[in-house]
Amino acid sequence: MTKVGAPRLDSIPIGDVAKPPFARLPEPQVLFAKRAERLRMLAQAHELKPYLLFLADLCVVQHGIQDGLPAATRQPADALVRAREFAMPPLDRNHFTMDAACEATVDRLLTAISTCPMPAAARAALLNVRDADNATMVGMVRSVLADTIPIEAVAEHLFVAAALQVHFARLAAQLDAASLVPVSDGACAACGGPPVSSMVVGWSRAHGTRFCACALCATMWNYVRIKCVVCGSTKGISYQEIDGSAGTIKAETCDSCRSYVKILHQHKDPELDPIADDVASLGLDLLVRETGLRRGGVNPFLFGY
Ligand SMILES: [Zn+2]
Numbered sequence: 001m002t003k004v005g006a007p008r009l010d011s012i013p014i015g016d017v018a019k020p021p022f023a024r025l026p027e028p029q030v031l032f033a034k035r036a037e038r039l040r041m042l043a044q045a046h047e048l049k050p051y052l053l054f055l056a057d058l059c060v061v062q063h064g065i066q067d068g069l070p071a072a073t074r075q076p077a078d079a080l081v082r083a084r085e086f087a088m089p090p091l092d093r094n095h096f097t098m099d100a101a102c103e104a105t106v107d108r109l110l111t112a113i114s115t116c117p118m119p120a121a122a123r124a125a126l127l128n129v130r131d132a133d134n135a136t137m138v139g140m141v142r143s144v145l146a147d148t149i150p151i152e153a154v155a156e157h158l159f160v161a162a163a164l165q166v167h168f169a170r171l172a173a174q175l176d177a178a179s180l181v182p183v184s185d186g187a188c189a190a191c192g193g194p195p196v197s198s199m200v201v202g203w204s205r206a207h208g209t210r211f212c213a214c215a216l217c218a219t220m221w222n223y224v225r226i227k228c229v230v231c232g233s234t235k236g237i238s239y240q241e242i243d244g245s246a247g248t249i250k251a252e253t254c255d256s257c258r259s260y261v262k263i264l265h266q267h268k269d270p271e272l273d274p275i276a277d278d279v280a281s282l283g284l285d286l287l288v289r290e291t292g293l294r295r296g297g298v299n300p301f302l303f304g305y
């Protein structure tokens with residue numbers, strides 16, 4: 001593993017950056033289908049092949065269940081204005097209640113994924129979720145939204161989180177990107193959740209800038225290039241990567257909070273996906289964690305890591 005210091009600021013290509021947008025909202029109708037494709041590609045000759053293929057099936061389900069779903073309840077206009085005024089995320093995870101759209105999303109996902117191949121333990125977990133009473137389901141939803149997944153029920157929560165990813169991406173897609181404002185370090189500007197990873201993007205008029213990717217609603221928000229995405233420190237930032245790797249996925253480590261979050265260089269490889277490539281680069285996590293750092297990124301597909 002190689003550890004390198006932060007790059008010199010004058011070495012960062014800024015291309016034709018004028019002013020990157022602060023936030024980019026998800027497109028749920030393409031997000032999950034593209035992720036499924038990426039997972040299938042990553043699965044080839046990968047030691048996690050069976051798991052990556054299972055996740056690809058799950059993403060196909062996340063895509064397929066959206067057709068004909070009831071519209072997600074829109075946030076009232078005055079609540080959106082208030083959220084912006086107080087720099088709060090407009091999708092309030094702490095006071096979330098399941099509406100008809102969310103319930104239908106969960107039901108559809110649990111039914112559709114049951115026809116896909118999966119290990120016996122995963123199928124048992126799926127049955128647990130399908131059989132869960134209302135109070136248990138509400139508890140699982142709360143745990144996902146609060147990032148407090150009980151270690152003994154990681155597999156059950158994966159299915160709930162996958163459904164919530166669909167629901168929150170649909171909610172976020174209804175927002176106005178131009179109305180979003182920074183809320184705090186390490187928090188999604190739309191839903192307040194933690195990032196799964198960050199990406200240096202190759203988008204037109206934003207080339208070379210960095211965006212954090214929300215693990216839940218998939219909103220991306222602009223963030224200073226060399227700054228801890230967990231605690232906001234700009235000191236003691238360095239980068240680690242596996243020797244001989246393509247240089248497109250690194251761990252951004254922070255001496256202040258002793259954590260790391262992966263940074264994906266999408267401007268070098270447009271196919272990189274903040275969630276899929278995070279799972280497929282688990283080898284980097286194992287190496288970085290040997291140095292005593294904790295994982296700062298949250299990924300529903302890596303609950304328990
Ligand atoms: Zn979010």
Ligand SMILES: [Zn+2]
Binds near residue numbers: 230231
């Ligand atoms: Zn930090």
